[in-house]
Amino acid sequence: MRVFIAGVDGYLGWALAQYLTARGHDVAGVDNYARRQWVDEMGSVSAIPIYSMPDRLAAFREHYGKELLFREGDLLDYQFLRDFLSDFQPDAIVHLGEMPSAPYSMIDQAHSIYTHTNNVNGSLNVLWAMREVCPEAHLVKLGTMGEYGTPNVDIPEGFFEIEYRGRKDRLPFPRQPGSFYHLTKVHDTNNTMFACRIWGLSATDIMQGVVFGTQIDTMGVNPVLRSRLDFDQCFGTAINRFACQAVIGHPLTVYGVGHQKRGFLPMRDSMQCLTIAIENPPKAGEYRVFNQFEECYTVDELAEKVREAGSAVGLDVDIEHFDNPRTEKEEHYYNPDRQHLIDLGYKPTHDVVAEVKIMLQDLLPQRDRIMAKREIVVPDIRWDGTRRRSGVISASPVKS
Amino acid sequence: MRVFIAGVDGYLGWALAQYLTARGHDVAGVDNYARRQWVDEMGSVSAIPIYSMPDRLAAFREHYGKELLFREGDLLDYQFLRDFLSDFQPDAIVHLGEMPSAPYSMIDQAHSIYTHTNNVNGSLNVLWAMREVCPEAHLVKLGTMGEYGTPNVDIPEGFFEIEYRGRKDRLPFPRQPGSFYHLTKVHDTNNTMFACRIWGLSATDIMQGVVFGTQIDTMGVNPVLRSRLDFDQCFGTAINRFACQAVIGHPLTVYGVGHQKRGFLPMRDSMQCLTIAIENPPKAGEYRVFNQFEECYTVDELAEKVREAGSAVGLDVDIEHFDNPRTEKEEHYYNPDRQHLIDLGYKPTHDVVAEVKIMLQDLLPQRDRIMAKREIVVPDIRWDGTRRRSGVISASPVKS
Numbered sequence: 001m002r003v004f005i006a007g008v009d010g011y012l013g014w015a016l017a018q019y020l021t022a023r024g025h026d027v028a029g030v031d032n033y034a035r036r037q038w039v040d041e042m043g044s045v046s047a048i049p050i051y052s053m054p055d056r057l058a059a060f061r062e063h064y065g066k067e068l069l070f071r072e073g074d075l076l077d078y079q080f081l082r083d084f085l086s087d088f089q090p091d092a093i094v095h096l097g098e099m100p101s102a103p104y105s106m107i108d109q110a111h112s113i114y115t116h117t118n119n120v121n122g123s124l125n126v127l128w129a130m131r132e133v134c135p136e137a138h139l140v141k142l143g144t145m146g147e148y149g150t151p152n153v154d155i156p157e158g159f160f161e162i163e164y165r166g167r168k169d170r171l172p173f174p175r176q177p178g179s180f181y182h183l184t185k186v187h188d189t190n191n192t193m194f195a196c197r198i199w200g201l202s203a204t205d206i207m208q209g210v211v212f213g214t215q216i217d218t219m220g221v222n223p224v225l226r227s228r229l230d231f232d233q234c235f236g237t238a239i240n241r242f243a244c245q246a247v248i249g250h251p252l253t254v255y256g257v258g259h260q261k262r263g264f265l266p267m268r269d270s271m272q273c274l275t276i277a278i279e280n281p282p283k284a285g286e287y288r289v290f291n292q293f294e295e296c297y298t299v300d301e302l303a304e305k306v307r308e309a310g311s312a313v314g315l316d317v318d319i320e321h322f323d324n325p326r327t328e329k330e331e332h333y334y335n336p337d338r339q340h341l342i343d344l345g346y347k348p349t350h351d352v353v354a355e356v357k358i359m360l361q362d363l364l365p366q367r368d369r370i371m372a373k374r375e376i377v378v379p380d381i382r383w384d385g386t387r388r389r390s391g392v393i394s395a396s397p398v399k400s
Numbered sequence: 401m402r403v404f405i406a407g408v409d410g411y412l413g414w415a416l417a418q419y420l421t422a423r424g425h426d427v428a429g430v431d432n433y434a435r436r437q438w439v440d441e442m443g444s445v446s447a448i449p450i451y452s453m454p455d456r457l458a459a460f461r462e463h464y465g466k467e468l469l470f471r472e473g474d475l476l477d478y479q480f481l482r483d484f485l486s487d488f489q490p491d492a493i494v495h496l497g498e499m500p501s502a503p504y505s506m507i508d509q510a511h512s513i514y515t516h517t518n519n520v521n522g523s524l525n526v527l528w529a530m531r532e533v534c535p536e537a538h539l540v541k542l543g544t545m546g547e548y549g550t551p552n553v554d555i556p557e558g559f560f561e562i563e564y565r566g567r568k569d570r571l572p573f574p575r576q577p578g579s580f581y582h583l584t585k586v587h588d589t590n591n592t593m594f595a596c597r598i599w600g601l602s603a604t605d606i607m608q609g610v611v612f613g614t615q616i617d618t619m620g621v622n623p624v625l626r627s628r629l630d631f632d633q634c635f636g637t638a639i640n641r642f643a644c645q646a647v648i649g650h651p652l653t654v655y656g657v658g659h660q661k662r663g664f665l666p667m668r669d670s671m672q673c674l675t676i677a678i679e680n681p682p683k684a685g686e687y688r689v690f691n692q693f694e695e696c697y698t699v700d701e702l703a704e705k706v707r708e709a710g711s712a713v714g715l716d717v718d719i720e721h722f723d724n725p726r727t728e729k730e731e732h733y734y735n736p737d738r739q740h741l742i743d744l745g746y747k748p749t750h751d752v753v754a755e756v757k758i759m760l761q762d763l764l765p766q767r768d769r770i771m772a773k774r775e776i777v778v779p780d781i782r783w784d785g786t787r788r789r790s791g792v793i794s795a796s797p798v799k800s
Contacts, residue, residue, distance in 0.1 A: 078509055109478055109528035113521050120520065120587070121513050124580075128509035131785055152569035153562070162553070162562055167733070169552035171574040175590070180524075183594060187520070187587040190575070194583060198727045198783050327598045333567070383598050385531055 003278060004090035004137075005029040006075060006097030006126065008068070009036070009053060012142075012270060013096045015216050015227045019271040020278070021064045022218040028069035028088045030081070030097070034118070035228070035235070038104060044232035044373050047244050047366050048214060051224045059224035075122035078129065086133035092278045094140045095126055098188075101234040102146070102179035102326070103381040112180040119184035120191070127195040138281040139203040140274060141192055143185045145263045145293060145336065147207060149176030150329050155336035158205065158289025178328050179383070196287035203286075204277045208270065209263030209293030212239030213355055214362040216268045227267070229363070231370060233379035238299060239264065239352075241377075242306040243359045246317045248371045252307070253378055255390070256324030258300035261334040263293025266355045269348060276344045291338040294348040302352070309356035313364070322390035327383040403678060404490035404537075405429040406475060406497030406526065408468070409436070409453060412542075412670060413496045415616050415627045419671040420678070421464045422618040428469035428488045430481070430497070434518070435628070435635070438504060444632035444773050447644050447766050448614060451624045459624035475522035478529065486533035492678045494540045495526055498588075501634040502546070502579035503725070503781040512580040519584035520591070527595040538681040539603040540674060541592055543585045545663045545693060545736060547607060549576030550729050555736035558605065558689025578728050579783070596687035603686075604677045608670065609663030609693030612639030613755055614762040616668045627667070629763070631770060633779035638699060639664065639752075641777075642706040643759045646717045648771045652707070653778055655790070656724030658700035661734040663693025666755045669748060676744045691738040694748040702752070709756035713764070722790035727783040 003020050007013040008029025017027045031053070039046065051059075053070065060068050069088065073080040075097050085093070098119040099105065105115040123141070130137055148155045151174070160173050172193065175186045195201050219225045230236040231244035242252045265273070273292045282288050297305075303319045310317035324330065342348075349355065363370070380389040403420050407413040408429025417427045431453070439446065451459070453470060460468050469488065473480040475497050485493070498519040499505065505515040523541070530537055548555045551574070560573050572593065575586045595601050619625045630636040631644035642652045665673070673692045682688050697705075703719045710717035724730065749755065763770070780789040 078513075109525065109532075112524060112528065113478075116520055116524060117517065120516055124512060124516060125509065128512065128785075132509075151571060153564040153567040153571075160564060162564065164553040164560060164562065167553040171551060171553075172576065174571040174574055176572065177590070177594065180591070180594075183587075183590055186590055187583075190577070190583055190586055191580070194577065194580075199785065385528075385599065 001091040001278065002026045002088065004085065004088055004093045006093070006095045007031055008070065009033055010096055011227050012211065014056070015267060016094060016271060016274060017068055018064065018218050018225065019216055019275065021066055021068070023275065028090065030071055030073050030084060032072065032074040038099065039230055039232060039235050042232040042234050043376050044230065045369065046228035047231050047363055047370050048226050048229040049223065050228045055224050059222050063220060063222060063225060075125050076118070078125050081125055082129040082133055085129050089134055090137050092138045092140055092281065093126065093130065094274060094278065095123060096142050097122060098142070099181065102181045103379065104234040105181035106179055106383055107381055108385070115180055115184055120187045123188040124191055127191065127201065130201055131199045135199065135201060136284070139192065139201060140277050141188065141203055141205050143189050143205050143207045144182060145207045145209045145291065146182040147175045147177050147186050147189060148173065148336065149178055150332040150334055151176060152333050157291045157337050157340050193287050196285060200285040202282045202284055204282060205287065205289045206274070206277065207289060207291045209265050210237045211265055211267055211270045212237060213267035214359045216271050232376050233381060239302055239306065239356065242303060243356060243363055244370050245377055246306055246310045246315050247360060247363045247367050248374060250374065250377050251318035251320040252303045254299050254303050254319060254321045255326060256321065256330045258303065258321060259298050259331050260328060261296050261298045261332070263296050263336060264302065265292065265294040266349050269294050273341050273346055276341060276346055280344050290340045291336050292341060293338055294350065296334055296336070305352045306356050309353045309360055312357055313360045315360065320392045321394040322378065323393050325379045325382040325390050401491040401678065402426045402488065404485065404488055404493045406493070406495045407431055408470065409433055410496055411627050412611065415667060416494060416671060416674060417468055418464065418618050418625065419616055419675065421466055421468070423675065428490065430471055430473055430484060432472065432474040438499065439630055439632060439635050442632040442634050443776050444630065445769065446628035447631050447763055447770050448626050448629040449623065450628045455624055459622050463620060463622060463625060475525050476518070478525045481525055482529040482533055485529050489534055490537050492538045492540055492681065493526065493530065494674060494678065495523060496542050497522060498542070499581065502581045503779065504634040505581035506579055506783055507781055508785070515580055515584055520587045523588040524591055527591065527601065530601055531599045535599065535601060536684065539592065539601060540677050541588065541603055541605050543589055543605050543607045544582060545607045545609045545691060546582040547575045547577050547586050547589060548573065548736065549578055550732040550734055551576060552733050557691045557737050557740050593687050596685060600685040602682045602684055604682060605687065605689045606674070606677065607689060607691045609665050610637045610639070611665055611667055611670045612637060613667035614759045616671050632776050633781060639702055639706065639756065642703060643756060643763055644770050645777060646706055646710045646715050647760060647763045647767050648774060650774065650777050651718035651720035652703045654699050654703050654719060654721045655726060656721065656730045658703065658721060659698050659731050660728060661696050661698045661732070663696050663736060664702065665692065665694040666749050669694050673741050673746055676741060676746055680744050690740045691736050692741060693738055694750065696734055696736070705752045706756055709753045709760055712757055713760050715760065720792045721794040722778065723793050725779045725782040725790050
């Protein structure tokens with residue numbers, strides 16, 4: 001199949017281009033290198049060194065014996081996007097081209113506006129361009145499990161059948177996102193659902209859990225083929241951040257009591273699931289939602305798993321609880337479905353500790369690189385719109 | 401109270417500034433005159449002649465013996481907005497500063513992006529500015545009944561208690577908006593709900609029905625104090641458009657079978673309701689939703705009421721059904737609540753025919769002005785992204 005990846009220079013995009021190519025698909029991709037700039041703005045670097053796109057493309061060609069058709073550009077440049085899609089005529093479009101950080105979107109007015117413009121208008125351009133030049137392509141759009149928030153009922157996959165005052169309907173499941181970033185994902189979800197309804201586009205809206213991991217098998221040993229791995233407060237997601245903290249001997253920074261429960265999945269599961277979605281497209285005009293995660297864990301449980309993996313590789317890992325810079329429920333019910341992907345053949349990895357061990361082994365050679373950024377490891381971007389560094393509230397996991 | 405109106409040059413904003421001033425409130429307002437440009441872009445004019453803002457402000461001062469504190473500017477200019485709010489220190493902010501047309505948002509990619517940027521980013525700026533300079537002000541934000549779409553169950557006011565798989569929660573009622581414009585209103589709703597939750601802002605989110613009418617009592621006889629009244633396919637809402645068509649002897653353009661049911665209210669009820677919301681603010685940190693309409697009618701019923709009002713003033717009114725340029729259900733269940741405003745004292749007018757008679761008398765002197773724009777009365781903006789003028793499908797109302 002012909003697969004177009006928006007955000008092909010990113011953490012998931014660069015890996016997915018390789019995973020799909022190894023499976024025999026033809027891949028094209030676009031990026032404006034914004035992720036590199038955001039992480040730079042945070043005063044951080046990728047823990048795993050990354051290379052320029054020309055270097056990446058050359059290594060890609062050599063390793064896979066096939067070109068990755070790349071153009072530098074911005075999804076906000078509609079003409080550019082439409083022309084690229086028109087030239088490439090994809091069977092599937094995987095949209096990973098969004099600003100993916102909750103804290104970054106909460107920094108201030110300018111960052112929340114930037115996040116809205118980049119994510120919502122960029123996605124809207126993808127929908128219009130599809131309608132115009134490739135209406136039969138399948139959009140695989142990356143949402144997030146965070147769109148749902150933490151309701152006191154089970155979380156279905158996008159829709160639910162309800163009875164209300166004696167009448168029944170199948171309705172979109174209510175979203176209660178927890179940051180301006182998560183809100184933009186909800187806006188995209190609503191826009192995509194609508195575009196499918198009125199224009200007959202087909203889309204899979206992936207409500208993905210938090211991804212972690214440093215590699216997938218197809219990457220081999222060439223360092224130029226590795227994906228980035230962030231550990232700053234904005235672009236480093238929970239387990240990735242913890243693994244980098246473990247490597248430099250910094251206590252793991254659990255926010256609040258640590259009972260917040262979320263869905264997580266290793267990068268290799270993310271690749272597997274996205275590929276299942278691509279290779280099993282919906283019917284024409286269908287809008288479907290997949291919840292995509294391996295399993296749900298509390299942040300405490302994850303910190304314990306990182307500690308366990310640390311011991312196995314000779315690292316003594318401390319865990320500390322920091323006052324929570326986010327406004328979120330720290331005790332809540334959480335029970336989301338994820339049956340659709342299982343039905344299509346998804347086999348969850350089910351071994352977080354083994355995956356984290358691989359990560360630690362990958363990250364240990366980068367200890368100095370991470371250590372040099374030690375001062376940015378504790379968060380200071382707060383949901384109340386201020387900047388104040390979090391302090392330790394308790395030194396070991398609070399058991400529930 | 402000190403009331404700040406965004407969009408004070410518009411159809412509702414200009415009337416509300418007068419209504420509130422007549423009740424003794426102090427009003428400030430902002431506008432960038434965008435509505436004047438949009439209607440001009442549609443090749444149309446306001447059926448009721450409108451005057452420049454300097455003329456309006458002078459007439460306002462003379463009639464009400466009080467200044468309207470006005471500044472020209474754009475909500476997208478954050479510095480400007482924040483400074484104005486900081487200087488004025490409002491008790492309430494009424495946000496009417498959005499692009500309000502479904503068809504306009506559906507014209508093409510550029511118009512849908514414009515609608516998103518103007519509405520979503522403008523509203524986001526209002527939230528950030530409130531947080532920064534007037535966090536205790538009460539935001540009265542204009543949403544639309546169109547956010548809910550037409551579900552097969554009753555429509556509550558914003559939230560509902562549900563039982564799902566044996567557990568209970570109070571959740572936001574799912575939104576199923578029918579155009580990119582309506583989508584931006586949903587995005588605003590979600591952003592506002594979130595800002596109240598994390599920053600403790602207070603807001604009333606008004607899900608308003610379709611407003612019609614040419615005047616409110618306080619305006620008196622000075623033509624400079626009158627509000628605009630649009631009849632083009634984008635900015636002319638159903639009854640306003642029908643009244644203008646009746647005046648020039650053009651058949652009323654009912655879209656599709658005409659069984660689409662919506663909530664409607666005369667401008668005087670809109671003023672009454674907005675004022676009730678302003679004068680009865682929510683608690684600090686509360687986000688509440690009011691459904692705001694006088695009664696629900698099908699488009700056919702409204703066309704019949706315009707015909708009836710027309711006879712009373714000597715106009716022979718034809719009704720024709722045109723192929724529907726929108727993608728919407730033409731047969732559906734529709735039963736929204738509107739109890740919150742009633743509980744606070746709202747007295748619905750309950751006489752559409754009498755209101756339309758006043759409109760027709762106001763519009764008859766403008767017959768030539770409307771007649772000159774006769775060619776724009778039939779819609780051509782279609783939800784499928786094309787432009788094609790609708791044709792007649794049947795010459796009299798289809799009875800259900």
